[in-house]
Amino acid sequence: MNRCAGRRLDLGVLSPETYVATDRALLECREQGLAPDTLLFLEFARPGALVGFHQSISQEIQVAYCRGHGIPVQRRVTGGGALYVDDGVFGWELYLDRAALGRADLGDVAKLLCTLAAEGLRELGVPACYRPRNDIEVDGRKICGTGGVYDGDALLYHGSLLLDFDVERMLDVLRIPAQKWRDKAIVAARERVTSLRSLLGTRPTAKAVSDALARAFSRGLHTDFAPGVLSQAEQAWRERTRLEIASDDWIYQHDRPETETPVLEGLYRCAGGLLRTALSVDARTGRIRQIWFTGDFFVHPKRLVADLEAALRDVAVADVRLAIERFFGQYPVEMLLLSREDFCRAVEDTLAPIIGGTRVAVPGVGA
Amino acid sequence: MAVVRGCNIPEDLSYNVENNVWARREADGTVTVGLTAYACSLAGEIVAYTPKKISKEVAKDKSCATVESGKWVGPVKIPVTGEVTQTNEAVSAKPGLINKDPYGEGWIVRIKPNDWNGDSVSLKTGQDALQAFEAKMQSEGFKGCH
Numbered sequence: 001m002n003r004c005a006g007r008r009l010d011l012g013v014l015s016p017e018t019y020v021a022t023d024r025a026l027l028e029c030r031e032q033g034l035a036p037d038t039l040l041f042l043e044f045a046r047p048g049a050l051v052g053f054h055q056s057i058s059q060e061i062q063v064a065y066c067r068g069h070g071i072p073v074q075r076r077v078t079g080g081g082a083l084y085v086d087d088g089v090f091g092w093e094l095y096l097d098r099a100a101l102g103r104a105d106l107g108d109v110a111k112l113l114c115t116l117a118a119e120g121l122r123e124l125g126v127p128a129c130y131r132p133r134n135d136i137e138v139d140g141r142k143i144c145g146t147g148g149v150y151d152g153d154a155l156l157y158h159g160s161l162l163l164d165f166d167v168e169r170m171l172d173v174l175r176i177p178a179q180k181w182r183d184k185a186i187v188a189a190r191e192r193v194t195s196l197r198s199l200l201g202t203r204p205t206a207k208a209v210s211d212a213l214a215r216a217f218s219r220g221l222h223t224d225f226a227p228g229v230l231s232q233a234e235q236a237w238r239e240r241t242r243l244e245i246a247s248d249d250w251i252y253q254h255d256r257p258e259t260e261t262p263v264l265e266g267l268y269r270c271a272g273g274l275l276r277t278a279l280s281v282d283a284r285t286g287r288i289r290q291i292w293f294t295g296d297f298f299v300h301p302k303r304l305v306a307d308l309e310a311a312l313r314d315v316a317v318a319d320v321r322l323a324i325e326r327f328f329g330q331y332p333v334e335m336l337l338l339s340r341e342d343f344c345r346a347v348e349d350t351l352a353p354i355i356g357g358t359r360v361a362v363p364g365v366g367a
Numbered sequence: 368m369a370v371v372r373g374c375n376i377p378e379d380l381s382y383n384v385e386n387n388v389w390a391r392r393e394a395d396g397t398v399t400v401g402l403t404a405y406a407c408s409l410a411g412e413i414v415a416y417t418p419k420k421i422s423k424e425v426a427k428d429k430s431c432a433t434v435e436s437g438k439w440v441g442p443v444k445i446p447v448t449g450e451v452t453q454t455n456e457a458v459s460a461k462p463g464l465i466n467k468d469p470y471g472e473g474w475i476v477r478i479k480p481n482d483w484n485g486d487s488v489s490l491k492t493g494q495d496a497l498q499a500f501e502a503k504m505q506s507e508g509f510k511g512c513h
Binding site: 079103107133149254286287 | 386408409410411412414415417433435436437438439440441442444459460461462506507508509
């Protein structure tokens, strides 16, 4: 297969504002044919919070904490969830021609690019793999989240890879369902998220990480990403974009009240132990935004919990039982005195305040 | 309704095939705009929808709304120039309506067109549209709407 010519940009440390302005400028330049296929790496020096394009800052971020600690908040051009960034987060981005990827389905594109990123991480010695729909994980723990945006034939896909993980600060900055159980939330977050430092015992250099990712993307995309710099046109575009990106009209667009996304918590006791459920719901769309299970129960493999949580994200409240049953129908699992019915009831009990407690109570079961 | 690789493509609508959008001129002269079933299949379930504000003028092939699916954000490019007169409240509440009923309840915006007769000349309809979608699906390696 013929190899394509691409460009590699190592931009070093960017502020959240410059990061978003760069994304926007490069995507627009790529769409207009003013930029080549590009693999870009970047870092963050200071803490920041980045919401997905369609997200509401009030619903995703602890705004008062961020204001009080001088933590900037920005809105990405890409989709997906809110991110806490600091010097432990390493960003990779691809600007590509959508048609040249040979797959139009956006889910397939995400799978391809995440799989290649995971290959790169495996070169560093961690058994990373793609987790549908948009994550890269190691043994059930997320190490890199991703998201994308397209415009015409141009696409931008980015990943936020954890070199290190400041769990306490992340819980301070993001609005997460299990927040009220601070000590349990820290343990729960560490069970769900990992970093290269945690896995390797030492934090790899940005160069080692970017070179490994570049080799994997270069192989998989049949593209030689030669070191380059931002063109004058791209720099000018970025400066023009920066004014808009820095404005409240950009940052606080789509803002909706926190009350539209209630956080619900439930305790469910059964023969198999104690299931603690924390979830947030989008009351406008009737969908689960995030859900966490913690407590005292046995499942094997342990990663079942993270996989179930991922499977329930964005599921309509009305379909949650169906989604849990479908998940267990396809997932080989061993549980000690615990059943899929217990997970259904734990979630339904937690959701009861907003669905009117339609479940028929079974004596002796449930909290 | 005609079907191309399992995707419904109504023959009476006008399409910008490249941008995967349709337009329908209504009796009152306004134009309703939406995404095709093919676009919806490529995107997967749409979970967010942000239309341009009412009374905003949008130029042909520019974005009249953004949608998000599976962590991908993308524009809906309007097939004719016009001023947005209506956005879809039902879709704001349930963006998945776009997938469920892309040519009905899942419409994206309604506009007052500046020059429907001029702008719509480049849009495809009927058999021409079906052939153009088949060619697009072929070139993109599309297996079919589920």
